[in-house]
Amino acid sequence: MEPKTKLPVTITGSCLCEAIRYTITFPTDAEWPPKFNATCQCTKCRKFTGSLLPQGHVLPRPYITPAINNTTFATYTSFQSSEHCYRSFCSKCGSSLTFHDETKPDVIEIYLGTLDEDVLCKRDGGVLGEELCKSGVHIWVGNGVKGVSDGERLEGVRWKGDRGGEEMKRKA
Template sequence: MASRPQSLSGGCLCGAIRFAISLSSDGDWPPTTNGTCQCTACRKHTGNILPQYTGFKTKDISPPLTSNPEYKTYESSSTGSRGFCSKCGSSLTFNDKRDPEHTEMNLGAFDEEVLCGKKDEASAWEDEHGRHVPRVGGVGKELCTAKYHIFMENAIPGVTDELEGTKWRLSSRMGKRNWD
């Protein structure tokens, strides 16, 4: 397993919003607050059939997202708010107003080097399939392995229902009914 990184960098597609999340030594690594959500609001906001998030302490995100004038939020329910870049439209976060100390980050917002590692151009080779560039580092596996899946009642049979991890109807917060 890759050792604990000191921080994780990410941002929106256009680059107007950049952030780094510091991982304090007492924080949980690999993160356990990592899951997918198939509720319609998460799908619509991300444009993705299997949105995935990891939760972090809001205070560990710097600079604070709300300090960036391009960062806007949309209140998708009486308790939920979703953050995005007003310039390029990248969907970035979910916040539950009852728990402002935590922010769920959309995993696709993290940088390629965080997810896949740095390209090692010096070790690249080419064959009939094209150019292969090995990657060095990256914590995608630790960061992105989902521990749970919520709103499984919206799963698309044969497409988004065969998932490793604990499965819930609704969310673990809204109702602790196991899917299987």
């Protein structure tokens, strides 16, 4: 399907207190809308974000400036949540920002709720936010909250656990 919006050159986001503020610049040959966009209902994503339905984009690291790390931002803190995986947050306001797997050093996942309100709700009359956030992939749907986030209303591919595992069938 043809995207409704043109590739935006830049979009911005931050933690709640704005001590960590970033810009995502999509190069002209970038995939648009970014396809590696998924909701995840694993318990770790939930506990980390405080959200029942966390969602993120996995992007090449050079798209994000300045790099979100402890060299650039004094309040950057990371937590190792499993063997190779780290989640970062702002130690001042507590906002959850990123997830990364050290075995995949070229990419980083950014939680979409940290994008600015203008990007999510206002630009292009809201169409940019719709296109940027509409996810066709949902993982750990088997962990959904019954009647709330168990997935009947989630459009697209729904995986019971990790991507590529058992696919959830819709009720007839």
